[in-house]
Amino acid sequence: MSTLDFSTKIGSKRFSNPIFTASGCASSGQELSQFFPLTELGAIVTKSIMTKSRTGRLTPRMAETPSGMLNSIGLQGPGIDAFLENDIPWLVEQKAKIIVSIAGETVDEYGVLSRRLRAVSGISAVEVNISCPNVENRGQVFACHPDTSVAVIEAVRRNIGGELPIIAKLSPDVTDIVEIAAAVINAGVDGLALINTLLGMVIDTNSMRPKLAGKTGGLSGPAIRPVAVRAIYQVHQAFPNTPIVGMGGVASGRDAFELILAGASAVSIGTASFGSPNAAMLVKSQLSDLLIERGFNDFRDAIGFAHRGL
Amino acid sequence: MSTLDFSTKIGSKRFSNPIFTASGCASSGQELSQFFPLTELGAIVTKSIMTKSRTGRLTPRMAETPSGMLNSIGLQGPGIDAFLENDIPWLVEQKAKIIVSIAGETVDEYGVLSRRLRAVSGISAVEVNISCPNVENRGQVFACHPDTSVAVIEAVRRNIGGELPIIAKLSPDVTDIVEIAAAVINAGVDGLALINTLLGMVIDTNSMRPKLAGKTGGLSGPAIRPVAVRAIYQVHQAFPNTPIVGMGGVASGRDAFELILAGASAVSIGTASFGSPNAAMLVKSQLSDLLIERGFNDFRDAIGFAHRGL
Amino acid sequence: MIPHKINKAAKQILAEVISNKKFGPYHHIVFAVGDMAASIKPGNFVAISVGGEQSSLILRRAFAIYRAIDKGPMGGSIELVVAPHGQGSSWLCARAIGEFVDLIGPLGTSFGIPTSNANAMLIGGGYGSAPLFALAELLKNRGCRVDMVLGASTANKIFAPLEGKRTVSSLTLTTDDGSAGIHGQISEAIPRLIRELGTEVIYSCGPMGMLSAIAKIAKEFDIAHQCSVEESMACGIGVCMTCVVPIRSEENVKMVRTCIDGPVMDGSQIIWDRKEVSDLMGL
Amino acid sequence: MIPHKINKAAKQILAEVISNKKFGPYHHIVFAVGDMAASIKPGNFVAISVGGEQSSLILRRAFAIYRAIDKGPMGGSIELVVAPHGQGSSWLCARAIGEFVDLIGPLGTSFGIPTSNANAMLIGGGYGSAPLFALAELLKNRGCRVDMVLGASTANKIFAPLEGKRTVSSLTLTTDDGSAGIHGQISEAIPRLIRELGTEVIYSCGPMGMLSAIAKIAKEFDIAHQCSVEESMACGIGVCMTCVVPIRSEENVKMVRTCIDGPVMDGSQIIWDRKEVSDLMGL
C-alpha cells in the first residue's frame, strides 16, 4: 500500500489536505457538519462577510442552467460582529481549519474588516473577495481592474498585520487574468483563489423577463470548469511559486486532479455541495485514490504537473 | 391560425427568418445540405476565411466538457481565392443567403479580404471575426481591446465599399463587452455577433497534459448560454438600435427565444449542429411555434422584449 | 449555536422505487427508505437528485412527503405526489420500479400541533394537499376537529385520495373553472367556512399566491396560520441561501431559509407583498 | 462541387435496440434501422446521441458497423460491437431492448474492393475487428483469399465471433500478454505472415499506433494498405473539422476529415509521424 502525504501549504500555513469548501457554498459550516466532521476538510472557507449585516437580494435568487447554475444572493450575511461572536467560536470549537472570506463595497471597508480579524485566533487565512461592486467607482467590481484590486489588497495588508496569509479571489470576467494576478501578487498576497463565478443571465421564457430578481447572476458548476482550468493554468504558468486555491465546477476527484495538474495547491468545492452534501468528502477520497494510482507519494508533486516535461 | 412575420433585418438586408448557422459550425454548407435545403435558413454564415489557405492545428482538436465542448481548429481553410472560386458559387447556386465570415492576423489582412469581397455578388453581409490572435500585438486577440477592434473595423469599412452590412463578432473574454461594442458601433458596424467562444482548457487526467494539441480551446455549447444571454442583454440595453446576431449554446426554440428576448435580431446555431444536423430546422420550427403561442405576429416585436415593461 | 431548526434526522440514501402510479395529472411514487421513515414528521420534505449519471441537471428537486410508513411489508417507505412539470420532475415520474434515486430526508420543519383540542382547517392547492393528509391523521388522533379544503384550477388537479378523505370531518372542494365543488379560487371560499366551522387554526400548503391570500384572511380573523411555502431551492440543506422568504424582524426585513426555517412557517411572520419588502429594504 | 466523398445515403433516425448482449468485455448491440441497412457498405460507421434527454454529453459517439442485415425478421438491422470505455459508450451498453437511440448512418467511406482476385490480409486490433467480418465476406464472394489477423492486449479482448471466423481462409491471433495465439504486438507477427501468405493487399482497423506500424510494413513490402482510422469526432458529418488526419499533398500537409474522407483511407497517404507533421507545418 502506498502512503500519500496529502498536506498542502498556503503562505506560512499548512493544511492536512487540499480539499476546501468554496465561499458562500458552505454557509457557516453547521449545516454540512451534519453530514461529515468539518475536521475532514483541508479548510472551510466561510461565506464572504461584510462590515454590516445584509439582507441580500429578493427571490428568485437562483436559476439552474445546463451543467451549472446562476446565483444572486447579494452577500446576505450577519455582518462581522455577529460573525465573530457566533460563527467563528463554533467553528473553532469544532476544530475546523478556518479561512475567512471578506467583502466590502469600499476599499476602507476591507481595511476595517481586516483590522477586526487581526486579533482573532483560530483563523488560518483570509480570502479577499474582490468580485464585489465598487460603490466608489461606477459599481464595477474591484477585481475587474489591477488598480482597484491592488487598492483593496494594500488596505488588507496594512490592517491585518501578523502573518495571516492573504488570498486574493479573482474574477474570470476580465480581459487578462494574468495581469490582475500580477498586480495583486506584487501588492503582497500569499495566494490566489481562482475562479469566482462568471457573470450570466437567464431569461424566463414564460414571463419573458430575467429570471433572477437581481437580473444577472454568477454562473458556477461543471459548465465553467474549462474556464477555471484555463485561468489556473495561465496564472500558474506566469507565477509558479504563488499557491492557487482552485475552484469552478469540481464535482469529483478527477475534476479536482485536473485543477491541480493545471496548478492549484488546493481545491474548493462549491456548487457540487448543493448536489450532494458529501461532495467534498467524495472528491477527497477519489482524489487521494487517483494520486496514489498515478504514483504520487506527495500531493505537492502533482501541483502544476501538466506544465512539466512536455 | 395565427400568421407570423418571421423576417428580420440587419443593416439594409432582410432575411426570411432569424435562424442562421454559426461560423465554423456549418463548414461550407454542403455537408448540411444533405439534411435540409439551405434556403430554409435565414442565412448560412461561412467558416471564417483568411487570405491564404491554412492547415490549422494538430489533433486532438476537441474535448467534450459538461454541456459543452472545446475546439481548437486553428482556422483551417482553403484561403479566400479557393473559397470564392468554389464555395461561394455553390452556395449561390443553392440560392442560400450568405454571410461571409472573415479573419486575419493583421489589420491589413482584413482590408485585403474586404477588397476581395466587394465585387462578389450573392453575399448578404460580412461578419468580421475579430477573435483572432493579432500577430502584430503580442498575439492578443483583436476583440480584446477597443482600439485593435476599431482598427480592424475601419480597415473593413474602408475596403468593402457599397452597402454590404458589416457585423463585428465579439469575444466574451473581456472586462467590459459594452465598451468594445461601443467602439465598433462608433466605427460604423451595422450589427454585432455575440458571442464567440470562451477561452478554456481541459487537462487529460490520464496523460496529465492539456488534452488539446493547441492547449487552450474555445468553449461553446449550452454551458455558455447564460454568458451569451448576459452579453446580448447588456449590449442591447446600451445600443437598442444595433441588430445583434446572438449565439452561444442554442439547441432549441426555447433557447433561441431566450436570446431574442435579451435583444438578438437573429440567432446562430453552432455546436448544436454537431449533436444533430437538423438542429437549425428544429430550432426554427420550435421558435415559430413559441412566438405564435406567446401572441407575437411579428418576430421583430420579440427582440429585446425582456427589457420592456418591467 | 447550531440553528435550532436544522433537521438533525436528515440522511442521504439511495432509495428504491417500489411503486409508481399515475394519479390524475400526478404520479404517486413510493420509495423504500428503511429507518428514515420513522424520523419523518408531517410537513417535512425530501431532496432528490434528478437526471441520472450524465445529467446536465446538477441541483436536487424538493418534494413534500405525502405519507411515511414506518414498518410496511418493504420496511420503511415514503410516498410522494409529483407533478411532471419540468425536466427534473418529469424524469422522476419516469422512474421504473426497482430503480434507485439519491434522496436526502427528512428535511425542514414540520407542522406544529396545538397543545389542546382545536378546530383545524387544512387548506391545500393542487399537489399541495399531499402533506396535509398525514397532518390530518395526527390532528384527529390528538382530538382536533379537522376540516379540509382542497382547490385547484380544475377538477382532476385536486389531489384527494380516498383513504385521506376518511380522516377528515368535512371536505370542501373548489375549482377555478367550476368543474368540481365550489366555483372560484380557494381563498374566496375560506371566510365563510371559517365562520361556519368555527376554525381556530389554519394549516395551508400550495402556491405562494394562495398562501398569501390565506395569510390575509387568517390575519383578519386573527387566527393562527401555519403554511408550507415553496421557494426555488438549490441545495435543500441550508448551504446556498437561495430559498429565502422575507420575514418581519425588529430592524426591518430578514431573509430566512425555507429549507431550514421552513417549509412550514408562521404565515403571519412572512411579508407577502413584494412591494412592501422592497420598500422596507430601501430598494 | 460537393466533396464527392460525402456519404449521400446518411439519414438521421430513431433506432430501436433489438438485442444487447455481453460478449467478453464488449457489448454486441443490434438496432432496427429499416431501409438504412440496405445502403451500408463495409467500413461505414454510425454516430449515436448518448446520455438521454437531460444529458450533459452533447456530442455524438461514432461506432463502426459490424454487420448490416438488409431484410431480417425485424426488417433492416445493424450490429455494433461496443467497448464500455467512458460515459457515452457505457451509456450505450446499458440500453435495454425496446429503447430507442438517435442514430445517423451510414457515414464515411467504405473499404475499396480489388477489381481482380487478390490475397487480402485483414488486420484488426481489439474491437477494430468488427468491421472486418463483413469485408471478409464481401472479399470472399469476389473470389479473394482472406487471411485474418486479430490482436489485442489480452485474449478476451479479441473480438472474433464464430460466424465471422468461418468466412476466412486463415485466422491468426496475437496477444500482448501471450494469453492467446502469438505472444507480442500484432505488428510484430505481420511481416512473416505477409511472406507466408503472399499477401497483396492489407485492410486494417484498430488503434492508431497499430495502424501506423502496419502502414510502415505495407510500405516496406510495397503493398496497398487501406486502414480505418479513429480520430475524436465532434459531429461525424463533416461540419466541425475536429476529426482530421494529416495527409501528404503537393504543398506540404493537408488536414482531411476522417468522417468524410475516412474512416477508410489509404494508409500510405497519411503522415503517421507527429514530428514529421509539425516539421512540415513549420511548427
Ligand SMILES: Cc1cc2nc3c(=O)[nH]c(=O)nc-3n(C[C@H](O)[C@H](O)[C@H](O)COP(=O)(O)OP(=O)(O)OC[C@H]3O[C@@H](n4cnc5c(N)ncnc54)[C@H](O)[C@@H]3O)c2cc1C
Ligand atoms: C418544499 C418544497 C416542496 C415541494 N413539494 C412538491 C410536491 O410534493 N410535488 C411536486 O410535484 N412538486 C413539489 N415541489 C416543487 C418541485 O420541487 C418542482 O416541481 C420541481 O422543482 C420542478 O423541477 P423541474 O425540474 O421539473 O422543473 P424545472 O422548471 O426544469 O426546474 C428548474 C429549476 O427551478 C426549480 N423549480 C421549478 N419549479 C419549482 C417549484 N414549483 N418550486 C420550487 N422550485 C422549482 C427547480 O427546483 C429547478 O432547480 C416542491 C418544492 C419545494 C420547494
Ligand SMILES: Cc1cc2nc3c(=O)[nH]c(=O)nc-3n(C[C@H](O)[C@H](O)[C@H](O)COP(=O)(O)OP(=O)(O)OC[C@H]3O[C@@H](n4cnc5c(N)ncnc54)[C@H](O)[C@@H]3O)c2cc1C
Ligand atoms: C470511426 C470510428 C469508429 C469507432 N468504432 C467503434 C466501435 O466499433 N466500437 C467501440 O467501442 N468504439 C468505437 N469507436 C470509439 C468510440 O467512438 C469511443 O469509444 C467513444 O467515442 C468513447 O466515448 P465515451 O463517451 O465512452 O468516452 P469519453 O472518454 O467520455 O469520451 C469523451 C469524448 O472523447 C471522444 N473519444 C473518446 N475516446 C475515443 C476514441 N477511442 N475514438 C474517438 N473518439 C473518442 C468521444 O467521442 C467523446 O467526444 C469508434 C470511433 C470512431 C471515430
Ligand SMILES: Cc1cc2nc3c(=O)[nH]c(=O)nc-3n(C[C@H](O)[C@H](O)[C@H](O)COP(=O)(O)O)c2cc1C
Ligand atoms: C450560491 C453561491 C454563493 C456564493 N457566494 C460567494 C461568496 O459569498 N463569496 C465568494 O467569494 N464567492 C462566492 N461564490 C462563488 C464560489 O465560492 C465559487 O468561486 C464559484 O461558485 C465556483 O465554484 P463552483 O463551480 O464549485 O461552485 C458563491 C457561489 C454560489 C454558487
Ligand SMILES: Cc1cc2nc3c(=O)[nH]c(=O)nc-3n(C[C@H](O)[C@H](O)[C@H](O)COP(=O)(O)O)c2cc1C
Ligand atoms: C468547431 C468550432 C469552430 C468554430 N469556428 C469559428 C470560426 O471559424 N469563426 C468564428 O467566428 N467562430 C467560430 N466558432 C464559434 C461559433 O461560431 C460560435 O460563436 C460559438 O461556438 C458559440 O455558439 P454555439 O455555442 O452555438 O456553438 C467555432 C465554434 C466551433 C465549436
Ligand code: FES
Ligand atoms: S435551498 Fe439552499 S439554503 Fe435553502
Ligand code: FES
Ligand atoms: S467529426 Fe466533424 S468534421 Fe469530422
